[in-house]
Amino acid sequence: MGKSGKQAVNRRDFLKGSAAGVAAIAASAVPAAAQKPAAHAATAPPMSKSAETGDPSDVEVLTTDHPGADFMVDILKSLGIEYVAANPGSSYRGLHESVINYGGNKNPEFLTCCHEESAVGMAHGYAKIEGKPMGVFLHGTVGLQHAAMAIYNAFCDRVPIYMTVGNMSDATLRRPGVEWDHSVQDAALLVRDFVKWDDVPISLPHYGESGVRAYKIAMTSPMAPVLLVSDSELQEKAIEENAGLRVPKLTLATPAQGDSGAVAETARLLVAAEHPLILADRLARTPAGLTHLIELAELLQAPVVDQGGRMNFPTRHPLNQSIRGPALVGSADVILGLEVTDLWGTLNSFREQLHRSSELLTKPGAKVISIAAWDLLSKSNYQDFQRYTEVDIAMAADAEATLPALIEAVQRLITPERKRIFDERGSGFAAARIKALDQARTEATYAWDASPISVARLCAELWAKIQDKDWTLASETTPWVSNWPMRLWDFDKHHQSIGGAGGHGIGYGAPASLGAALANKKHGRLTVSIQCDGDLMYAPGILWTSAHHKIPLLSIMHNNRGYHQELMHIQRMANRHNRGITRANIGTTILGPDIDYAKLAQSMGVHGEGPITDPNELGPAIQRAVEIVQSGEPALVDVVTQPR
Amino acid sequence: MRSEKMRTISENSPRRQQSRHAVLYAMAIFVVALLMAGSQARPQAKPAPAEDAKGNAENGKRVFTSSGCYECHGREAQGSRYSGPRLGPDPISLPAFRAYIRAPKGQMPPYTGKVLTDAELADIHAFLESLPAPPAAKTIPLLN
Numbered sequence: 196m197g198k199s200g201k202q203a204v205n206r207r208d209f210l211k212g213s214a215a216g217v218a219a220i221a222a223s224a225v226p227a228a229a230q231k232p233a234a235h236a237a238t239a240p241p242m243s244k245s246a247e248t249g250d251p252s253d254v255e256v257l258t259t260d261h262p263g264a265d266f267m268v269d270i271l272k273s274l275g276i277e278y279v280a281a282n283p284g285s286s287y288r289g290l291h292e293s294v295i296n297y298g299g300n301k302n303p304e305f306l307t308c309c310h311e312e313s314a315v316g317m318a319h320g321y322a323k324i325e326g327k328p329m330g331v332f333l334h335g336t337v338g339l340q341h342a343a344m345a346i347y348n349a350f351c352d353r354v355p356i357y358m359t360v361g362n363m364s365d366a367t368l369r370r371p372g373v374e375w376d377h378s379v380q381d382a383a384l385l386v387r388d389f390v391k392w393d394d395v396p397i398s399l400p401h402y403g404e405s406g407v408r409a410y411k412i413a414m415t416s417p418m419a420p421v422l423l424v425s426d427s428e429l430q431e432k433a434i435e436e437n438a439g440l441r442v443p444k445l446t447l448a449t450p451a452q453g454d455s456g457a458v459a460e461t462a463r464l465l466v467a468a469e470h471p472l473i474l475a476d477r478l479a480r481t482p483a484g485l486t487h488l489i490e491l492a493e494l495l496q497a498p499v500v501d502q503g504g505r506m507n508f509p510t511r512h513p514l515n516q517s518i519r520g521p522a523l524v525g526s527a528d529v530i531l532g533l534e535v536t537d538l539w540g541t542l543n544s545f546r547e548q549l550h551r552s553s554e555l556l557t558k559p560g561a562k563v564i565s566i567a568a569w570d571l572l573s574k575s576n577y578q579d580f581q582r583y584t585e586v587d588i589a590m591a592a593d594a595e596a597t598l599p600a601l602i603e604a605v606q607r608l609i610t611p612e613r614k615r616i617f618d619e620r621g622s623g624f625a626a627a628r629i630k631a632l633d634q635a636r637t638e639a640t641y642a643w644d645a646s647p648i649s650v651a652r653l654c655a656e657l658w659a660k661i662q663d664k665d666w667t668l669a670s671e672t673t674p675w676v677s678n679w680p681m682r683l684w685d686f687d688k689h690h691q692s693i694g695g696a697g698g699h700g701i702g703y704g705a706p707a708s709l710g711a712a713l714a715n716k717k718h719g720r721l722t723v724s725i726q727c728d729g730d731l732m733y734a735p736g737i738l739w740t741s742a743h744h745k746i747p748l749l750s751i752m753h754n755n756r757g758y759h760q761e762l763m764h765i766q767r768m769a770n771r772h773n774r775g776i777t778r779a780n781i782g783t784t785i786l787g788p789d790i791d792y793a794k795l796a797q798s799m800g801v802h803g804e805g806p807i808t809d810p811n812e813l814g815p816a817i818q819r820a821v822e823i824v825q826s827g828e829p830a831l832v833d834v835v836t837q838p839r
Numbered sequence: 840m841r842s843e844k845m846r847t848i849s850e851n852s853p854r855r856q857q858s859r860h861a862v863l864y865a866m867a868i869f870v871v872a873l874l875m876a877g878s879q880a881r882p883q884a885k886p887a888p889a890e891d892a893k894g895n896a897e898n899g900k901r902v903f904t905s906s907g908c909y910e911c912h913g914r915e916a917q918g919s920r921y922s923g924p925r926l927g928p929d930p931i932s933l934p935a936f937r938a939y940i941r942a943p944k945g946q947m948p949p950y951t952g953k954v955l956t957d958a959e960l961a962d963i964h965a966f967l968e969s970l971p972a973p974p975a976a977k978t979i980p981l982l983n
Contacts, residue, residue, distance in 0.1 A: 546945070547946060548949075637976050638917075639976070639982055641918070641925055642913055642915035655979075655981040673921060674921035678921065762910055770949060773953045773954055776950075776955070777907070779907055779910070837914055837915075838922070839921060
C-alpha cells in the first residue's frame with residue numbers, strides 16, 4: 196500500500212519533499228498576487244542554517260493553537276462517538292492529532308488498526324451490540340479503497356458507521372508527489388453506491404451541520420454507513436477568530452411506522468389464519484424488537500422462523516420453528532415477513548444444476564405480507580436487493596417500530612374462540628420444538644470423537660464453558676458452522692447474537708467480533724467468536740489490535756484449512772464437466788504449509804493454544820482461554836475441524 | 840477474487856440456503872451423496888456392471904476423501920444441514936445409492952460413470968456401512 200508514511204524514501208528525497216511542503220504551506224498564507232514561484236532561489240532554503248537561525252518573518256505564522264480539526268472533534272464528542280478505528284494516514288493527520296491531544300484521546304479514543312477493512316469491520320460489530328455508530332477515519336483514496344468491502348458489508352447489513360475520509364481538495368496546496376496520489380476530485384464516489392449519504396463540507400460551519408446530519412441519517416431506519424470528506428486544509432488551518440462556530444442540536448428521527456390501514460388489514464389476516472407463519476430476519480434493532488416478536492407470536496401462537504440477521508427470537512422458545520422453515524412456508528395460509536432481506540429466496544426453492552430452476556413453495560391463495568425498512572433504501576448498481584417478490588401487503592416501514600401497533604390491532608380482534616384455536620395450535624409447536632432439540636442432540640453424536648474435530652463437538656464444548664455467564668456469540672452461525680449454536684445453545688437475549696456480514700464479504704468475522712467485544716467490555720460480557728481460518732487470514736493484524744487495546748475476545752478457530760465454500764463450488768463445476776474431480780482443492784485450500792494460528796496469535800501478544808486435533812483436549816483448552824479473556828485479555832484456541 | 844467470493848457466497852446465502860437446504864434435507868433419505876467422486880477424469884473408462892457386489896470399505900474410505908465426498912458430508916459422513924446430509928452408518932441400499940448419485944434430484948451435482956465407476960461407488964457404500972454407530976446422546980454429558 197502506498198502510504199506517505201510507509202513508502203520507502205531516502206533521506207535526501209524526504210528533505211526535498213518536506214522543503215517543498217513547507218514552501219507550499221507558507222505560500223498559502225499570503226495573497227495570491229504576492230506569489231512569485233521563481234523567487235524561491237533568492238531566499239534562503241527553508242531548512243538551511245540561515246533559515247533556521249535567522250529572525251522569523253513578521254508575517255509568517257508557523258503554529259496555531261486552534262486548528263479546524265478541534266471543532267471536528269467537538270462534533271464527534273457531541274455525538275457521543277466513543278471510538279474511532281483507523282489505520283493512520285496523512286490526509287487526516289490534523290484530525291488524528293486533535294483526537295489524541297485536544298480531545299484527550301477519550302470519547303473518542305483512537306483505535307489502531309492494521310488495515311482499513313479491519314477498522315470498518317470493527318465498527319460494524321460494535322454498532323450491532325451498542326446500537327450506535329463507531330467512528331472510522333480513512334486515509335484519502337488508498338485508505339478508502341481498502342475499506343470498501345467492509346463498507347459494502349455494513350451497507351447490505353443496514354448498520355450505521357460514521358466514517359471520515361481525508362482529502363486535500365485544493366490542488367495548489369498539495370505537497371508534490373504522494374499527496375497528489377492520495378487526493379481525489381470526488382472522494383466519496385468510490386463508495387457512493389453503498390453508503391447512505393456523503394458530503395464534502397467546505398467550511399467549518401458547513402462541517403458542523405453536515406457532521407450532525409450525517410449521524411442523524413446513519414441512525415434513521417434503515418440505518419447504514421455515512422461518509423464525510425474532511426478536507427485536509429480545513430483540518431489544519433486555524434479557526435478564525437469570532438468564527439461563531441457551534442455544534443448543531445441533534446434530534447434523531449423516529450423510525451417510520453406502518454400505515455394504520457395496512458396494519459389493521461394485516462392483523463385481520465393473521466387472526467383469521469389457520470396456519471400463520473412469521474419470518475424474521477433483520478428485525479430486532481434493539482432488545483425491544485425481540486420482546487415485541489415474542490408477544491406477537493404468543494398472542495397468535497404462530498410459529499416463528501428466525502433467519503438470523505439479528506437476534507430476533509429465543510432459540511428454545513416453543514414457537515421457534517426455524518429448523519422447519521420451508522415446510523412451514525409450504526403449509527402457511529398467511530406469511531408475515533419482518534425485515535426479510537431475501538423474501539423471494541424464502542418463498543421459493545432454487546435448484547442449482549446445469550440448468551437453474553425454481554419452484555414456488557407457497558400454497559395457492561396464501562397471503563404474503565412484508566414489513567421492511569429495506570423498501571425505503573434502494574440503490575441500483577449493486578444487486579443486494581434480491582429478486583422481486585410478489586406480496587399482498589407491503590409496508591415500507593420499520594418492522595420493530597410497527598410491531599406495537601400490530602400487536603394492539605391483533606389483541607382487539609382475538610375472540611375467545613380464536614384464542615382456543617390458537618392455544619391448540621401452539622401445543623403442537625411446543626412438541627415439535629422439543630423434538631427438534633432431541634434431534635439436534637442425536638445428530639451431534641455422529642463424528643463425536645472424530646479428528647479433525649466435528650463442528651457440533653466444538654460448539655458443545657464451547658457452550659459448556661460459557662452457558663453460565665453473560666455471553667455473546669459474535670460470529671455468524673450459518674452456513675459456516677452448520678447453525679449448531681442455534682440448534683444446541685439457549686439464546687434468549689438480544690445481545691447474544693449479532694447476525695452476519697450482510698454482504699457475505701469474507702474478512703468480516705474477525706474484526707466484527709472484536710468490535711462487538713469492545714462494545715461488550717463495559718457491560719462485562721464474555722464475547723466469543725467461532726473464527727473461520729480463511730476469514731482471519733484476510734487481515735490477521737486484527738489480533739494485534741485486540742492485544743494492544745486489551746479487548747477481551749475469545750476466538751475459537753474453525754480451522755478447516757480452506758475456503759470451504761469455494762472448494763464445494765469448484766467440486767460442483769468439476770462434476771458438472773465430468774473431469775478432474777480430485778483437483779477441487781487447487782486454489783481453495785489453505786494447506787502446505789499449514790498455518791499455526793496459535794503461534795500467529797502469540798506473535799501479536801494474544802494468548803494462543805493449538806492446533807488441537809484431539810477432541811478430548813478441547814474442553815480444557817477452552818477453559819484456560821475463558822479464564823484469560825475474563826481477566827481482560829484476548830485469547831485464541833486453534834481447533835482443526837471438520838468442514839462444516 | 841473478492842468480487843468472485845462475494846458472488847459465490849451470495850449464491851449460497853444463509854437465508855437462501857436455509858430454505859434450499861432444508862428442502863434438500865427433507866429429501867435426505869434419497870440424497871445419498873452430494874459430492875461423490877472418483878479420481879481423475881477418465882473419458883475412456885467404462886462403467887462397471889451394475890451388480891451389487893460387496894465393495895472394499897478400505898478403498899471406499901480413500902475414495903470418499905480423495906474425490907471430495909467429505910467436503911459436503913464430513914469426513915465421517917456425519918453430514919451437515921447446510922451442505923449435505925448424513926450418509927452413514929446404515930446407508931440406503933446400494934442400488935438407491937447409485938441411482939441417486941448418477942441422477943440426483945436435488946442440489947447434488949451429478950457423478951457420472953466417466954468420473955466414478957460403479958465399483959468405486961460400491962466401495963464407498965461399503966465404507967459407509969462399516970462406520971460404527973455413534974454413542975447415544977444420553978451418554979454424552981455435554982449434550983444433556
